[in-house]
Amino acid sequence: MVEIFSKHDGPRREDAQVRRLLQQNRGVITQLADQFSGGRYSESKKPKQLPQAEGLIIHIGGSAKPAPEPEPKIRLTTNGRVIAVDVPSGRQLQHFGDIRDRRGLKIFVLATTANGFIAPLDEAKTEALADIDGVVLGPSYSGADLATDIGLRLDIPPET
Helix, strand or coil: CCCCCCCCCCCCHHHHHHHHHHHHCHHHHHHHHHHHHCCHHHHHHCCCCCCCCCCCCCCCCCCCCCCCCCCEEEEECCCCEEEEEECCCCCEEEEEEEEEEECCEEEEEECCCCCCCCCCCCHHHHHHHHHHCCCEECCCCCHHHHHHHHHHHHCCCECC
8 A cells, every 4th residue: 555645835734833832932032042142142133233434444455655676685595596685575586596516516507498497597697697607616716706796797786
């Protein structure tokens, strides 16, 4: 034997009873909710006032003053990179190359595609620094001398 249950219109009898019970006891439920939440339940149900634009300062993007001109300096980092940095912000502006250790000698490798760099120097800077590519650093020609030499060729002072 098969029984067919069909969905009838309107809410179920149990749902209607629970809804009626909640409506009849709304005051008690609200009072208990306020007691448990320290009054925040009723406070959250009140309509909130929208912020008024009167007297507010509205700032729409951009800066009020132009960005300062960068102050570049040549720096040799502790991991052997030779870079130009902006002194006020400390941000890297340009990467000139690396000081690498080859067979016990410290050699400056210019940042070019031929030397395997992904972001090579532009053509003008490569031409200006081409003759110091592969120079050996030692007691007679130190890293500070290299930074001064690069700075003189590109008109950027070395970092002191």
